Amino acid sequence: MALSLFLSLPVLIYCSTIFVVEVSRHGARTPLTYFPWDTADGRWSPYPEGELTPEGMRQHYLLGYEFRNRYIINTRLLNETFYQPEINVYSTDVDRTLQSAVSQLLGLYPPGTGPNLRLPELEETAVPPIEVYNETEIIQELGQSALPNHTQVIPVHTDSLSREILLVASEDCPRYDYLMDLRNNATDVQELIEENASLLTTIATYFKVSASEAGNIFPGLVDNLRVNNWYGYTVPTEFQGNFFTQANSFANQLNQLTAYTPDLLARYAGSAFLSTLSYLLNNAQKEASDLRYQFYSAHDTTILNILSALQLPNGQQPPFASTLIFELIQDDANPTVYNVTLAYNDVLQTVGNCPSTSCPLETFLEFINARAFPNITASCMMNYDTVNWGSLTKPSTKSSSSDDDFFESLDWYWWVVISVGFVVVISAIIAVIVYCIKKNKKSSSTYERMDFINEKMDFKSPK
Template identity: 25%
Template sequence: MPSSRKKLVVVALGGLAGVAGAWTYFRRRDATDRQPQKKKVEDIDLSLKQVQVIFRHGARTPLHLIPGIEEATYDKKKWRKPFPLTVYDYEVLNIDGKEAPDSKYEEYYNKLGLLKGGCPHGMLTYLGQVQTYNLGRRLRKCYIGKLPGRLMSEFDPDLVYLRTTNMNRTKDSLRCVLAGIFGAEQLQEYNEKNGQKVTFYTSTQEDEHLFPNPHTCPVLKRINRAAIVDGVDLPEFLEERQEIEKVLGLKGNDWKHKIHFISARDDLVARSAHGLPIPKVLVPYVTKITENAVQLFTYSFIGQHELQNDIASNLSSGRMLEQFRNAIRDFVIEKRPVRLFLYSAHDSSLMALLLALKLDDKHWPPFASDLLFELHQCNNSKEYYVIVRYNGEAVVLPKLKKRYVEIGQESAVPLKYFMRYLNEEKVMEAREYRKVCESNILDIIAEEIEKREGLKIEDKEAEEMTDRPAGM
């Protein structure tokens, strides 16, 4: 890392006060030993017990536009209409069962006005509805039906939990995924037969943990800011940013006329997904914009220095992983019978989890991507096993590689090792989360960086502040 960039990293870290010694607290011990597993389990001896799926919403209109080029046209007659196979009645409640809170994010999007063509910013389009419906069809093929080993054959609210962030595109995506799994007609029949609507649950902006949320944690907010606000001036991106600005006729002297790689990628990806042309002047820079955006995206979840990585990653993903762990635990101890969890979330949700579990392949999670946790039980030994899948393909958690066992043509990790790994290294419970978020952990890390590298810590006033997680 060039020393000039390291200096800017440190600059973005100051200003928090709280519990001393938090950095030492996060030097976690190794959760696994190094003994390989020789055991094989026949797949015929396993029964599928539970599936948890967290997925990104489908294709949407852009949240950000690139300055200096003509705005793309998103025709509301083509993209704003509902996909017929996903239409049924549903209601959205707060996670405590009370009335759903207003969405501050939607209020922000409304203030932006309509895009050229009449569509709102960040709206799930017709294409996005089809994508998430197809995700639901894939899930149905794997997990739903009357065949042995399936979770259930029809929708049952006691066995299915439906969770979404409080944004229209994630609510609509959940609607479409559920329709793909159970069928819109069957869901409407359930409504009419039972005199109640299918229920989705959401949370307030201040309490949401289905993505790395800067509103819940000052430390996470500072890490996020260092990437998506101060990151625009990081030396490693400066030359390429200025080259693109020059091509577009931008002077880059103020915030609105600088090229932000994450925002620029957002505009380009939305155009590409919907078959809209990429401006010719930007075609030579698409790859570089994408690569730089992914790097800044990563920084927003794990920080820009190796000493920040563990704490930043735990803050970004630990509360999500806590929810997944609790769902498994409650099922195993017969506290909660839910067999299918659907979490409708964002690219930031998936990227934070992929980075935390060391599954990241340096690619931005595409629209309608999913990360899935299967819980199986051996019929003979009654031991539980976990299989993790990303976009339908089984993946191996690197830290637990030697703990995996063969199950037919696939590999699974015994639940006891999976849970120990989450508990000792990845999960961050509410009390722990608050303690670290209120601490001076970034000051401690900055001092350690200074000690190691001889850097001087300076104060820097950013041009503008943002509270919105990268990529969302």
């Protein structure tokens, strides 16, 4: 971290950070699935499966403390005390991400930065309409502080489907979820599974289950081993050493193949975020609002989705409390010049066609707008029959930077159907035109005969 800050000093001297987007994975948690070794010694008590632990809370508190130093103390991006229009916080509706967000915000705005009552005389008025035990003593201890120790409370939002698509694409994008399921039967995926068949044999033997059941156990087991390994807890010898190394690698490769291969899936995974990022950066450049810090508290899959959509896959599960930091930087010497930087766990990244880790805003926006679908919600609801089956059963050999063209995803037989339909429609139109021409000629001939008869009969209108 010290090296990264040292390298960023020239930027801080000549440029100003005017906007930040942060995406973080929640902190350390309990395993998503408990196995006998977890419950035998009560190592996770009193926490249920998948819950944030005190260690995870501390991770995010320290993140908040560091970002306070960067964006409040050093760069003055944010006010020293909470100002609502400056910062928005969104989280998935999961305990561990909500608690991670709150823990980080306690570091960003620590106790001592919270508000006082607006008027001294409101001490006796700011009470609920019920009797409170020891109310007088509590009020005396609080004094003018709204909360103990001048604690600051910051809202965390988690109520919109669009934000769920943005942070957890597989759960709220039916088409993406469907395409991932198709990839499970692809040749390259099945070959990878066969190469790691020994892992499933070990699982089947230990739990005394079939190979099929072992496959169902595998995802939860790998997560369990990863978490126990992080805490330094012991697991059965069968799942230590080479088994863990191979299982961890296998799980990472499998996720890469089924969630982000071919490139179409990577774009589905990250489109919603890229579109939102484009909107936020544009607004910040135009100073369209007072917003200066956008914080998303999410998951490892969220970070992988974004990295893959940006064509920056690293194939590894992001550690607990991992962060992506997008900074919009304005040139102090030339205020019309803006650049974007992206750091993953404080390591600067080069994105798309950007000349360096500091990318001109126009170049960055051009890249992410090309990677994102124009309407991700509509794309997520597309008809399954438009799937290009061939492209999903073998690795992609090229990266697409254009929109997902409906017609490009059609198989040959759909082209036949479309061609036949086109011919039928054109033929029908021609037939109608010929019929109308013949009918007009017939009507014209009839009128000519009537005129001839009238002349012979010396037809006169009545008076």
